[in-house]
Amino acid sequence: MGPHALLVELDGLSEAQAFHAEVLRRRAADALPAVRDIVPAARTVLLDGLADPQAFAADLRTWCIPPLTADEGPLIEIPVRYDGPDLADVADLWGMPVDRVPATLGGLELRVAFCGFAPGFGYLTGLPTALHLPRRATPRTAVPAGSVALAGEYAGVYPRSSPGGWQLIGTTDAVLWDPHREPAALLAPGTRVRFTEETRT
Helix, strand or coil: CCCCEEEEECCCHHHHHHHHHHHHHHHHCCCCCCCCEEEECCCEEEEECCCCHHHHHHHHCCCCCCCCCCCCCCEEEEEEECCCCCHHHHHHHHCCCHHHHHHHHHCCCEEEEEECCCCCCEEEECCCHHHCECCCCCCEEEECCCEEEEEECEEEECCCCEEECCEEEEECCCCCECCCCCCCECCCCCCEEEEEECCCC
16 A cells, blocks of 8 residues: 555444544544545545554554444435336335335435445445345446446445446436546545435426
8 A cells, every 4th residue: 555554444334434434523623644545445444645654553542433423424415217227126126116116215314435436436335234135147238327226235326337237226317427526526435325216397
């Protein structure tokens, strides 16, 4: 990672999210050493640009990290048209009629745990275990931009057309990545996300 980076390994996803939130809180309170990049992942958080990573690692042992609170972080609503090619399969796996899927997913508040795969792609957590889904047995060679998708414990929105094996349940016109916008990514780690059903006209 380089001489000024520290990779902090956590026990799991929830611990990584709580640690990332604490890092952001301390940075906002000017109680964190200067750091250039803070990059969360599923079970790690990378801090880069530290003047003395070893001293910072030693200080981490004194931190008390509270659990992540439900209302922490900004909230973004993403309107969705539930027209995905895998919608019926997902409803079947969830044991419900297709018309209940929008309310089921829309009733959840998800959170961006980390980003990756493609610029602007956020891995959204918060799906109950009963709603976890397998990836498709055969990935698609091209998933359209704006596709709302589910796989494993995650939900996500494809920011651009790309191959993918997630279950596609809908589409959105929300722009996930715009290099001319500041910030370019609509979703950032820690952001809360709610999917709303787009009203048909």
